[in-house]
Every structure is written in C-alpha cells, then in structure tokens.
Amino acid sequence: MALNNYLAERKQALASTKRPAMIMTHVVCGYPSFDDNWKELEIMQSYGVDLVELQFPFSEPSADGPLFVKANQEAIENGVHVEDCFAFMKKVTDHFSFKVIMMGYYNTVFKTGHKRFLQRLKDAGASGFILPDLPVEEAGELHDIAAELELAPIVLMTPTNSDQRLAQLAEAADGFIYTVARKGVTGSNTDMNSEVSQFIDRCRQHTELPLAVGFGVSEAKDVAFIGQHADIAVIGTAALKAWEHGKEQALSEFFEQLLG
C-alpha cells in the first residue's frame, strides 16, 4: 500500500537528520477558517511534517477534548459541509507533499455511504482514515472497500486493551497504528513515562506497522521520548493552541521549539 511505502521511506530518511521521530499534525477543516487552515499547513510543511490529519467536523465529537469540540462546533456553525472538506482536501493533497489522513466520526462516513465516502476520499488524495468511534468489529465492510482502494484504515491501540485484543486490532490495521498514550480525550498533557513506553512496547509485540503516539505531545522531549519507542509523534491540541494564541508567528515558534 502506498502509505506503507511512504512511511518506510520517510523513516529511513529520518536517520540522516537530528529529528527523533516522524511527525503527524492535525487540522480541523474550516476552523477557524479554510484560509487559516492553509496557513497552518504551510508552516507544517515548512517544518517537514510527514502526515496531516484533516478532521471532518461532526456535531457529536465525543472523543475530543474541549478545544477540538469547540473547533468542530464552530466549523459547523460557520457552514462547513462534508462537501467543503473533500474540496479542501483535494487542494491540500495537490499542493503539499505530506500525506493526508481523514479523521472524523463514523456517522459522517455512514451517512455518505461506505463506498461513496471512500471513493471520494481516494479522489481527494487521502492516504487513509481514522474513525475513533468505529470499533474493528463494525469495520469489516469498510475496511474491505478501503483495501480495494488502497486507503489505510488506521486502527487505535489503547492502554486498556488486553494482549489478545491488541493482536486482533493489529490484524485489522494497515498504514500505521495510532497508539493512545493514555486514557481520556484529546488535549490534556501526558507524562511521557515508563508506563507509556511499556504500553508502546506492548503494542510493538503485535505489529510491524509504524506506531504513532498521541495524545498530549507538546515539547521536544516528548518527541524524543516517542522516537525512542515508536515512530510517529502526533501533534494535535498543542498546535491549535499556538495558532489560537498568535497565528502564524506563534505556530512557527511552537514548531521551532518542538522540532527546530
């Protein structure tokens, strides 16, 4: 699959830099606006991020923390539709070199229809999708279609999973695996400690796929920590916070301290 190859290449390329891990960032489509999104993405590109999650706003973002909840809500209030997200995604994948992963809730997919949604995703240049409220038991048909279209169905592993469950999850996964470093929703800080590394090591036993680690990455030492145990550091809330705090300048400064 295309994403697997891309990540393998990027991983190799890392060796020749000081950067400890690959980077995946996150943008909520249309929040604060598509123009802002574009500017954020330009900065992210300039810092060489490897992957970007484009979140399709949903009215019931029950796995998100307060900042993303607000972002989802305001985007919808601003009139952002699924249509607009696909159009934006197409523009992004045409222009930038990082790979794009759709992130969102399952109802957005379900309502459009499995086949139709994934086809449109493919057409918009996405490499995969993350649906945090779609358990693998319910994902069979969707994953089958994704496989046909060469879209990576990104699966989450969590600290509460048993080894048996991790094995099951690994089997359903492709592209990379999103390991959730702690309980809770997005947006709060995680202490990168031995508990986290033990969890990542546990995930590693079940899969060869690259491991991404969220949530709560905000400092260079977090990325370093992730580099030691996994492959991809996921930067979510911290980047949005910076943008809200001071737009381009603050976001650049944030990436500078994180990756510079």
Place this chain on the structure above:
Amino acid sequence: MALNNYLAERKQALASTKRPAMIMTHVVCGYPSFDDNWKELEIMQSYGVDLVELQFPFSEPSADGPLFVKANQEAIENGVHVEDCFAFMKKVTDHFSFKVIMMGYYNTVFKTGHKRFLQRLKDAGASGFILPDLPVEEAGELHDIAAELELAPIVLMTPTNSDQRLAQLAEAADGFIYTVARKGVTGSNTDMNSEVSQFIDRCRQHTELPLAVGFGVSEAKDVAFIGQHADIAVIGTAALKAWEHGKEQALSEFFEQLLG
C-alpha cells in the same frame, strides 16, 4: 328568674305601642372602641331597645360573618382583654335600663373557669349569656351554675333541628330562645318568608319562652314579620354597618327607619 320577668313585663308593655316586637341589639366590646360602644348604646337606649348582647372578642369567631370577624380581631389587636369587657359591662348595666346578655365563644368562659366566669358576669350585672359554640350536651355544669346565679343560659334553635332535638334544646333553655332564621353566619340578609315563619312556629311548639329571631334583620318589615311570629327581633350586623358608615348620625337614621 329575673330575665324571664323582665321580658314578660316588656312584652306586655309592647301592646300599648306601635312596636311589633321587642328588640335586642349587639355590640362587640372595644370595637371600634369602648367610647364608640358607649355612644352606640346611648342611641340604642334612646330607641328603647330591650336587650343588648355584649360580645367578648375571641380570636376564632367561627360562627360570625366577615364584619364581626373583623370586629373581634381588631378589638383584640387594640388590646381588649376579658378584664376590660367585664369592667365595661358593669358600667353599662349600672347606667342603662336595657338588660345585658354576654355573647361570646366558649373558650373565653372555659379558660376563666365556669364558676369564676359566671360569678364575674353576675357581678357585672349581666342577665344571661349566649355561647354559640357550646352545645347543650356540653353545657350541663355551666347551666347548673347559671341557674344558681340566676343567669339565663340562652339556647339556640335552628332550622336543621329535628323536633326531638328542639324539645331537648327547649329543656335546657331559660330566659329566651335564640332562633336562627337561616343557615350561615351572621351578617347576610334573610328573606323573611313562610319558611322562616314555619320554622318559628315549630320552635314555638316546644317552648313557652320568648323567641328571638336572628339573623339579618335590617328593615321595619323584618321587625313586623318577627312580631307576627315571635317576640324579639335581633339587630346585629345592620347596626354595626350603619355605625361604620356614619357613626351617631347613620346609626340614629338606621334605628329611625327600623323602629321610628
């Protein structure tokens, strides 16, 4: 008993006048004030009333209508005590020639003590008492003491009583009998009609005592009606209303149209 003789004499005296019935009026002690009471009594005396009820104010005047309820209440608020009522009564009986009947609720008697209360009543010159909430079944001891002191225990007869009950009431009565012309509390008008006269005639079958008729007497024709069937017309609320409306002048006018 003194009251019986007095009423027999007064009844005889009536024959030589145009007045159709004897008259009993009503005053609430200390309402609006003892001074006002005195002025009312002077007018009543000038119209030759035969009997006056002096009501001892009680906090729960449940057999009274709105005007007397207010009178009871305000008298108490003005600081009128049982003590004051006795003192006033003494002054009244010393000064005026009509006979005075204490009217009030049984608790005032009970709280002072049967013997003590009646002795004080006697000392204050009263001729009897009316306690509308004391049924004859409960009145045995009180009536015995009254008999010793020659105080008339005024009993009420009502349209709802059976003949058997009227006989029982007649047995307990002395002085005169208060016949209640209709259901309800004091203060509303009664149509003096054949229903009322039939009731009075029914009472008459059970007793030789003079019959007083309340409530709701306010016009000369009421007194005339009562004269045809009974002996004493009771003037309550109408007189107080007149006083409230225009003091001496209104009260005099009231009696003028009623008895003049």
Place this chain on the structure above:
Amino acid sequence: MLRYAAIQNLVSTMDLFNFNNGREGYYGEYGGTFLPEILHSTIEELKAEFRKAKDDPTFWQEFMELMQSYSGRPTPVTHLTNLSNKLGGAQIFVKREDLNHTGSHKINNVMGQGLLVKRMGKTRVIAETGAGQHGYATATMAARFGFDSKIYMGAVDVARQRPNVFWMENMGSEVVAVTDGQQTLKDAINECLRDWVTNMDNTHYVLGTACGPHPFPEMVSWFQSIIGREARDQILQAAGKLPDRVFACVGGGSNAIGLFQGFMEDKSTELVGCEAGGFGPGKGNHAARLAYKDASVGVAQGMKTYFLQNDDGNMLHTHSVAAGLDYIGVNPVLVHLWEQERVRFEAVTDAQVTEALKLTMRTEGLIPALESSHGFAQAILEAEQMSKDEVVLINMSGRGDKDIFTIADALGDEHWKQFIRQKSSEYGPE
C-alpha cells in the same frame, strides 16, 4: 366537667375508641363536639354514616382497594442501613408515606372521607389547608370522585405555598385565600366552619387532621390507621422484631396516631410524638403544645384539647419552618395518650430539622418533607444512643420535593435564588 379516671397504662386501640369508659368522642377529658347548633344534625348524620361504615367490613375492604389501586398502597418500610451505620446505634427503619399519590399520608384520610361523602350522597366538599398538602389531596380526591370543591387557605399560606395552589386549581378546585386573623391554618378552619354552617345540605367538610369535633378525630385516626396496620407487619418482617421506638411528627396529629395505632398494644414499643420546636421555647416561637410548657387546655375549633393560647383564651401566633406543623391545637387522642404516658412528646427546633434533612438526603437519597424531618431529627438524636440491636421506626409522612421553595430558603441556597431572579426577569413586569 367529667373527670376521666386514668385507665391502665396499656391503652389499646379498641379501648381508645369504644368510649365505654367515658363519653362518646372523649379521650380522657379531651375531644368532644363543640359546634354551632345548626351543625348538630349534620354531625349526627356524619357520625351515623361513619359508624355504619366502621361496622361494615366491606367498607374497609373498599377503602383498601381504592388506596391500593389509586394511591399505591401498601407503602413500604425502608431500612436506612447507611444512616444506621453512620450513627452506630439503633437500626433505623422508615415507613414511606411519601410514596403515596400526592406525596403524603394526607391522601389516606381524604380518600376515606371521599367514600363516606359518596355514601351520604353529598356532592360538594370543602377543606382547610395550611401547608397545602391536605388541600392538594382533597382537590385530587374531589377530581377523582367528581365532587365540587373549595379549598380555604390562609392568605399568608397561599402566598408561600403557590405550587400547591397551582395544582389544586388545575385539578378544578376553587382556592380561597382567607384574609382573617393570622391568615393561616386555624383561620382557614374557621372559614370552613362558616361555609359548612351555610351549605351543610350538599357539603361535607373534609377535615385534614385528627382534630376538630367528634367524630373527626376518631374518623381521621381510623383512616390513618392503615399506616400502622401495614407498618407492624412490615417491620416484623424487615427487622425481625417490633420496634423499640416509633417516631412521628405531630401537627394536628393524624400521621402520628395513624402509625401509633399499629403498636398501641405492644407494651415494649415506645411511641414518640415530635412537635415543632421552631426557634425554641417561649410563647410565639414554636408550635409545641405538649413538649414545651406554653400551651394549656382550651376549647376551640370544635374540640377540647391543648392550645397555644393566652390567659384570655385567645390563640397565640405559632412558628415552625414546617407549615404543616404550626397549628395551635393538637389531636385530643394524643393528649390523652400523653397523659397516660403511652406517648412521649419531644420538640425539635428548625435548626435541628434542617440538619436532619441534609443528612438524610445525603446518606439515603430520601427527601423527607420538613414536617416529617422533625421525626427524623428526633430519631437520629436517640438512635445514636441506642444499641445496634435496637430498632426504631420513623414515619416519613410526606416527601419534601414539593417544599422546594421552603427548603431552598431554609438552606439559604444561592443558586436557587439566582434561578428565581432569572425566571422573574424572563416573565417581565406585570
């Protein structure tokens, strides 16, 4: 006055109401029928109908079935395990009259009288109400039986108990604000008597507590005895023994006599009546007729009993945080039982009541009415001193959620005040 010879200390329910030892309607020297002569035949009719009903086993059956299908009886007895453990003393059980339709024991009496009214062929009922629970129950009964109804309520109570007024009106009752006297319960009773002396032909006066002229104390006690009859079996089942002490609040005294009757013959069970201590002893501060020393025997509102009155026999102002307990007089049956030392009386202050309510809400998820909380407060006080194998039973005569305005005020809840301010501004000026 006939003096009533003290009978043996063990008073049985049968003894209480057979009147062989005294005059009909008298409990010791208390009770009687003190009414205007015009109501004589009405009361006689009522006594006769009541006597017939009491002697007719199908009547009680009909009453029980009505209470079962309409009001949800039997109400359960609940073991308050948390509270018992927390206090470390006696095991506390609660008789759940709060689970009745309309939320209090008042419905027992009211539905019973409703059946009698039907038997008498009357079509209109009147009732006094203070806290509003009895008026609420009567309006409910009238709607259910199809009677016209008028509820008299002191103007002060109308103002402070608007929620109950709202429901009464919506169930089709006319609610009359009584502006005489202290504008509270006793004045509403006077106003009922005035209505009754006018309309007795088609009207029954549904008295709300075991007070007033005979046969009301006996009749209300009889209907309320359904509480004690159920409770005795239930506590034997739940606790495996009879209660050592039984607690009930005493306003007019109907819920207390209702529960106590179940245990009248159980010598080992102590019966405790809990009165409104308000701000504490002192005339005008409370409504404790027996527990404090500020009341004396008198005759008013149809009966002879203890009243909070002055030397002239005029009634005093009373105070309690619980609108249903601030009555000037008290059930003559209970006075008699108190003199016989069969019932102990205690007063509970407003402050104690608020604490007991808070504790009960938090530890057991129960919200007793402020009235009932008087029983809880005294039981909590005593249970703590008792041993773990002893058992106490409290009558939860009603639920407190209808008292939200009063309880929020009693607890000084700021959020609540804010909510009311906001609602008011939503409604805008008149």
Place this chain on the structure above:
Amino acid sequence: MLRYAAIQNLVSTMDLFNFNNGREGYYGEYGGTFLPEILHSTIEELKAEFRKAKDDPTFWQEFMELMQSYSGRPTPVTHLTNLSNKLGGAQIFVKREDLNHTGSHKINNVMGQGLLVKRMGKTRVIAETGAGQHGYATATMAARFGFDSKIYMGAVDVARQRPNVFWMENMGSEVVAVTDGQQTLKDAINECLRDWVTNMDNTHYVLGTACGPHPFPEMVSWFQSIIGREARDQILQAAGKLPDRVFACVGGGSNAIGLFQGFMEDKSTELVGCEAGGFGPGKGNHAARLAYKDASVGVAQGMKTYFLQNDDGNMLHTHSVAAGLDYIGVNPVLVHLWEQERVRFEAVTDAQVTEALKLTMRTEGLIPALESSHGFAQAILEAEQMSKDEVVLINMSGRGDKDIFTIADALGDEHWKQFIRQKSSEYGPE
C-alpha cells in the same frame, strides 16, 4: 452491513435479546457498540457482569426486593373510570410509574445499574440528564449506594430545570453544566463519554435510557421490564382481559420498551409509541424520529439507529415541551419492532399534550409528567373511537409536579408568574 432478515411478525421478548438471528447487540440492523477503543474492555466487563446477573435468578430477586422496599413497587394500575366515561369509548387504565420513589420510571433502571456497579466493585457513577429525572434518580441511587457521583447536564437544561439540580446537589452529587453544542441532553451524553474514557477504572456510566452502545439498550430494557411484568398481571386482574392497545411516550425509549415487553407475545395487543410532535412536522420543530419523516439512520452516541440529522450526518435541533422527549435518537429495539410492525409510532404535538394534561388533572386527580402526557394524549384520541368493552393501558412514566415551572409556563399561568416575581423581589438583587 449485515442485513437482518425480517422474522415473523410476532416478536417475543426472548427472541429480541437472544441474538440468535443476528449479531449480539443488534435488533434488526439497529444497535451495536460504537465506542472508542479505549472503552472496549470496560464494555466487555459490563457485558460480562450483566450477563452473569441476568443468568442469576437471585439477582432479579435482589433487584425486586430493593425496588419493593426502597421505591414502593409494585406500582399499581389505576382504572380511569371518569375519563373513560367522559370519552364514552374504551376503558382506560394507567400504569402508575409516577408513584415510584423520585417520581418516575427512571429509578428502575438506575437502581438496577447500581446493583451491577456494586458487583463490579466500582465506586463512582456518572450520568447524563436532560429533563433532570434521570439525574435525580441517579443522585438518589448514588446516595443510597454510597457512590461518588457526577451528573452532566446541558447548560440550557440546568437553567430550566433548577429544581432537579437543587435536589441532586443536596443529595451529594456534583452537577456539571455542559456548555458544548446545543447544551442539552445529547451534549451531556458526549460529556459523559469523555469522562468515562478517562475514569473507567473506578467509574460506571449510568446511561438513562434504552439507547447508547450495547449492552445498554438490552440492560435498560431488562430493568425496565419490571413495568411490563407487573402490568400484565395487573391489567388482567383489573380489566379481566388483556389491553387492546398499550400507549407509552418515547424519548430514548426506556419506559415504552419496559411496558411493551409485558405484552410482546400477546398478538392481540397493539403497542403504540408516542413521540414528541412539538410544533408539528418539519426539521427542527419536533423530536419524532419515527412518526414523522424527518429522521434517518445514523451512528452516534454509541449506537446505530434513527437520528434527526442533516445530510452531512450532523444532528438537528429538536423541540418538545417535554424536556425528557427531545432526544435526537431512539431506542434501536423499538426501531426494529417498528419495522416489524409490532409497534406503531405516533407523534403528539405540544398543544395536544397540554390539553390532555388539563383533562387528566381535572377528571382523575392525576398529574402526568409532560413526557407521559404524550401517551395520555394519543390514548385519549384513540379511546374515544373505540368501543366500551375495549381496554387501553397508558404508561404514566412520571409525575408532573416536579415540572411545575414548565407546566405553569405551558399553561401560561399568571398567578404563578406573579408568585415568582414576588419571590424574586423578596430575594432582592444578587
């Protein structure tokens, strides 16, 4: 997606939940478990514990005893003779869930889950609430079981349902005003999920209706089946026959499925779910997911079912005079039964509801909650057209006296407004 073959029209309760014909947690194509992976083990633990409890006859026994001694079950079935006569049609009977402790059927589910929480050894519960009845019941349960508790409630609901908030807080629960989204029930559910994914180790999420991820629909249905089990025997006793039609309001769908289960195998009994018609048809005007045509199948809040949503799958605003009915989704079990034509769905408008409430108060002395009044309104409409020997049964899921602010507003009561203005001025400015 697995398509579920239509089974025979007669669906039995056993069939519903044995999942032999489909996948576990699916009713036709509705239901399922759509939750973040992090809750996978928590849900598995819950499923296992629930399964054990369901297979353990002593558990149901324990549950029944708790409901009996604490909540006053069984609740009666009342024959509304006046209303039936007035309409001149079918005989109307009512299952009285309003007589439960805390005043609605919500307590059945909550106490059942409380027992499970104890079995799982957890010490903290969270719950969403809209109207506040479920939060109120959960706060009660938490107090009784000694659990820590936090109740999430949309900020809009907190503002309009202050009385319930007041009691929850007084029973020791923390009430959190949720300021996301529409600030109503669905947002409170999202917030609960967020809390749960953080604190699942010691925390159980007490979902309040037969919605959400499996096993909640099954579990809540099971606890609520106590209504139908009782009701079937009771109506046979009271009416001498099975009901021809059974009516229940449908918010999330727990009281309806609770009652319906009692009659699932009675072919001749028609089951009618009554949804919130609000202002009438049209997106945003109501909360009728099935009776109107404005909803479509979706996946949210843990389940697949009909939702009021737009073409993007984002949820619509809903409206109902009854806060407990304005939910975006609906019980997947009921959707399945609707597709099987075993349950008929009707929508009732706010205006119809107010009229039905007024009529019921006046003719029977019952005050159904605004939610329950939806069932009354539809039953009244239909009963009138039915014959005198037919029987209908309505679920009175709760009592309306806790809704006084809403009902007074719905009825436009001027005295009430005046009372609130006066209270506010007594409190003075902040």
